[in-house]
Amino acid sequence: MKSKNARNGLHWIAGATLALAASVASAGTIKIGFISDYSGLNATLGPYMERGMRLYLKEHQGELPPGTRIKILVRDATGPNPDKAKELARELIVHDKVDFLAGTIFTPNALAIAPLATQAKVPFVIMNAGTAMITTRSPYIVRLSFTLWQSSYPLGKWAASNYKTAYTLVSDYGPGHDAEQAFIRAFMSGGGRVIGGVRVPLQNPDFTPYLQRVKDKHPDVLMVFVPAGKSATAVMRAFNELGLHQAGVSLIGPGDITPDEELQNMGDVALGVNTVFHYSAAATRPANEAFVAAWKKAYGENETPDFVSVGGWDGMAAIMHAIHEQNGKLRTKRTMELLSHFSEPDSPRGPIRIDPQTRDIVQNEYLREVRRVDGKLENVEIATVADQLKDPWKQFALK
Numbered sequence: 238m239k240s241k242n243a244r245n246g247l248h249w250i251a252g253a254t255l256a257l258a259a260s261v262a263s264a265g266t267i268k269i270g271f272i273s274d275y276s277g278l279n280a281t282l283g284p285y286m287e288r289g290m291r292l293y294l295k296e297h298q299g300e301l302p303p304g305t306r307i308k309i310l311v312r313d314a315t316g317p318n319p320d321k322a323k324e325l326a327r328e329l330i331v332h333d334k335v336d337f338l339a340g341t342i343f344t345p346n347a348l349a350i351a352p353l354a355t356q357a358k359v360p361f362v363i364m365n366a367g368t369a370m371i372t373t374r375s376p377y378i379v380r381l382s383f384t385l386w387q388s389s390y391p392l393g394k395w396a397a398s399n400y401k402t403a404y405t406l407v408s409d410y411g412p413g414h415d416a417e418q419a420f421i422r423a424f425m426s427g428g429g430r431v432i433g434g435v436r437v438p439l440q441n442p443d444f445t446p447y448l449q450r451v452k453d454k455h456p457d458v459l460m461v462f463v464p465a466g467k468s469a470t471a472v473m474r475a476f477n478e479l480g481l482h483q484a485g486v487s488l489i490g491p492g493d494i495t496p497d498e499e500l501q502n503m504g505d506v507a508l509g510v511n512t513v514f515h516y517s518a519a520a521t522r523p524a525n526e527a528f529v530a531a532w533k534k535a536y537g538e539n540e541t542p543d544f545v546s547v548g549g550w551d552g553m554a555a556i557m558h559a560i561h562e563q564n565g566k567l568r569t570k571r572t573m574e575l576l577s578h579f580s581e582p583d584s585p586r587g588p589i590r591i592d593p594q595t596r597d598i599v600q601n602e603y604l605r606e607v608r609r610v611d612g613k614l615e616n617v618e619i620a621t622v623a624d625q626l627k628d629p630w631k632q633f634a635l636k
């Protein structure tokens with residue numbers, strides 16, 4: 238008993254320190270503790286998110302209340318590494334006294350930070366991590382990215398009207414499980430038959446033996462989720478080397494498997510791959526064309542933003558909205574109200590809004606196909622397959 242009380246006491250002290258740190262009002266400088274990834278698995282993604290966030294800030298700096306400036310404190314979680322993410326978040330709250338936490342490429346990192354955001358009452362703006370249940374882990378979370386259910390459920394519906402049999406291959410962690418479950422549910426309810434599935438390790442899997450099994454089973458279509466970045470290119474190359482396409486198996490997935498910035502590294506094997514996603518750099522919406530042009534101007538003519546960049550861009554838009562509406566004097570309760578009701582009719586990805594009930598994003602989902610346009614591979618948007626879609630996982634759970 239004694240040791241349990243002692244433990245509880247320690248726990249309470251840690252919680253009180255966090256809460257005290259966060260209650261200090263900010264004057265003038267508003268600090269965002271940004272936790273992303275610059276090393277480890279798919280390290281290319283971190284800079285895309287940071288650049289998206291910084292580009293929004295640069296373009297909209299003039300809208301900040303007079304005397305207010307934003308300072309972004311950048312930290313590297315070194316890949317899916319919850320212990321590291323937690324340590325970084327604690328330090329940002331207690332030592333740096335940040336007004337916002339933001340970022341997180343990977344689900345395990347977001348989950349590790351969630352209880353700290355709750356204890357310290359710090360708004361936590363998620364710009365990528367996409368497992369549906371993350372937002373239920375803290376009332377201080379608002380998500381400006383996506384859920385895997387949002388892409389993979391409409392993908393399953395579309396696939397059911399184009400293919401009879403399917404096989405699934407996903408990374409064995411939260412977003413992979415979500416992509417698999419969402420796809421299977423929709424594909425089967427549309428009359429499709431799932432003839433097998435495999436979950437592969439998140440870190441450094443050798444895709445070849447798994448894909449050989451797929452080839453032996455010969456489904457009409459293979460649905461893949463791996464976290465975007467170099468993992469997507471690795472799976473695409475293995476698919477090519479085993480000749481699955483020639484064997485008559487189509488490759489589809491949520492847009493994570495054809496990230497805009499990796500397409501040129503993938504080469505022709507990506508041609509014709511269909512995906513469903515909320516963002517493509519090739520979209521012809523004027524807001525997207527302006528975004529891509531600003532990106533190229535800031536970062537170089539050969540640079541392309543991706544969905545992670547748009548998560549950073551829209552995440553910063555939500556944060557700046559909360560700052561603007563409070564004239565730079567932040568109160569946590571009001572900040573959460575403003576973030577939870579944020580909407581932007583003209584995001585590069587189309588209209589978006591936050592569902593105040595779940596604090597999760599509502600957005601369109603587009604069917605895309607990789608095509609060669611003016612010599613370059615692009616995710617060409619073909620149709621809007623879901624209009625202002627709420628996270629389907631939460632909708633099913635609510636029923």
Ligand code: PHB
Nearest residue numbers: 343344366367464465493
């Ligand atoms: C995640 O860990 O939540 C995650 C990472 C990369 C993606 C999608 C989701 O492409």
